[in-house]
Amino acid sequence: MYPQVICHVMGSVDGRLLTERWTEPFDGKSKGDLTGVYAAIGRRLNTDAWMFGKRTLCEGYFPGIFHAQDSTPLAHPSPYVAPGSSERRFVAVDPDANILYESSTVRGDSIVVILPETAPAVYLEYLRKRGISHLFAGARGDDLRTAMRTLAETFGVRSLSLQGGGIIDGAFLQEGLIDELSLVVYPGIDGSADSTSIFHCIGRRDPTQGQSLELLSAQTMEYGVVWLRYKFHKNS
Ligand SMILES: NC(=O)c1ccc[n+]([C@@H]2O[C@H](COP(=O)([O-])OP(=O)(O)OC[C@H]3O[C@@H](n4cnc5c(N)ncnc54)[C@H](OP(=O)(O)O)[C@@H]3O)[C@@H](O)[C@H]2O)c1
Incomplete structure (x- = not known):
């Protein structure tokens, strides 16, 4: 038994993670106003546990x-x-x-x-x-698989939101432990090739391991932020 894992992350339009590198909002709003939308969605997910x-x-x-x-x-x-x-x-x-x-x-x-x-x-x-x-x-x-099993069986955690960064998100992806992606898109760009991405897998050739995504919903939020929810299909 494993908890249902929702990976909840905010990325720039080029899928990068580091907020300080993103372009500023076009209308003089602060980045904090926009990242606040991500935080509010995270609370709405209402999982038994959350994680960094x-x-x-x-x-x-x-x-x-x-x-x-x-x-x-x-x-x-x-x-x-x-x-x-x-x-x-x-x-x-x-x-x-x-x-x-x-x-x-x-x-x-x-x-x-x-x-x-x-x-x-x-x-x-x-x-x-x-x-x-x-x-x-x-x-x-x-060994994240063992950790998730113990979290479910010993601590009674049935649902967990994994809230970054990119390296731990990538490790969960490689293990096939993510059930849903809650991707909040910030209307801005990073642009650097070497910047951490929302799934930053290290040292594996095929980190997605045959997994596929199905779009569940797409919602325009405040300040031009977009919230996308995807279901993971584990094919292999
Ligand atoms: N935009 C967003 O939504 C968002 C969300 C969260 C964080 N962030 C930003 O992202 C940055 C940090 O992200 P990051 O990707 O560099 O780091 P991170 O994912 O927060 O943490 C990386 C750590 O995970 C460890 N790790 C790797 N594989 C693991 C496994 N299988 N089991 C357990 N631990 C494992 C690594 O250990 P080793 O060093 O031993 O490899 C490393 O210490 C921060 O600046 C933060 O502000 C942004």
Whole structure:
């Protein structure tokens, strides 16, 4: 059993992700007005959990690093469900097991961290003391299929919105774990060939793995923003 995964992302018309590189709105509106439309749609998706990639989370919320004095892992790591967690969860993915948390919540939602089985025992103890739930995704912490299964079976998460960045979106795409794409198109251009795209797959020749998209709806929102919803068909 896996949660239904909706990849919710805002891209420029050339499919790029980094808002600071996009052209300005033509009519003097701020970019924040337009990205606010993306945030409001995200709330409307009403999923049990939502999630960022590590870089997005650390840039926006938790830039500090935990330095483990002792790197010894647990012999048999198992998921930990912190008591008193909120109904809606925020999922963090941390293959290096070293994010320093200033809070056990993101925007009021209790954090669940996806970790490698090799995470130091002292780090797991730190997370428990902070009231932060965690689960394991293989030896390198990148086995997203196992992580999603545990999220569904141990944490009861039936739906999740994956909210970027492009590298984690690309990793979910490669694994065939995305059920729906909620693409919010910003009326502007990036234009750089080397800019991160909304699915930024690294080191794989065929990242889409025979998947296809079916358009479910297309809606014009405020400020010329367009909201496109697609269903993923997994053919292979
Ligand atoms: N426009 C939007 O809607 C939107 C949304 C979100 C973020 N953003 C922007 O996007 C930027 C960050 O995006 P990004 O693509 O550079 O980074 P990201 O997706 O947030 O995070 C990248 C991290 O994911 C890790 N990773 C790769 N494969 C993984 C796997 N299978 N399992 C677990 N972790 C895995 C990478 O680890 P390794 O380093 O070990 O490879 C890397 O640390 C920020 O500037 C943010 O503001 C824009």
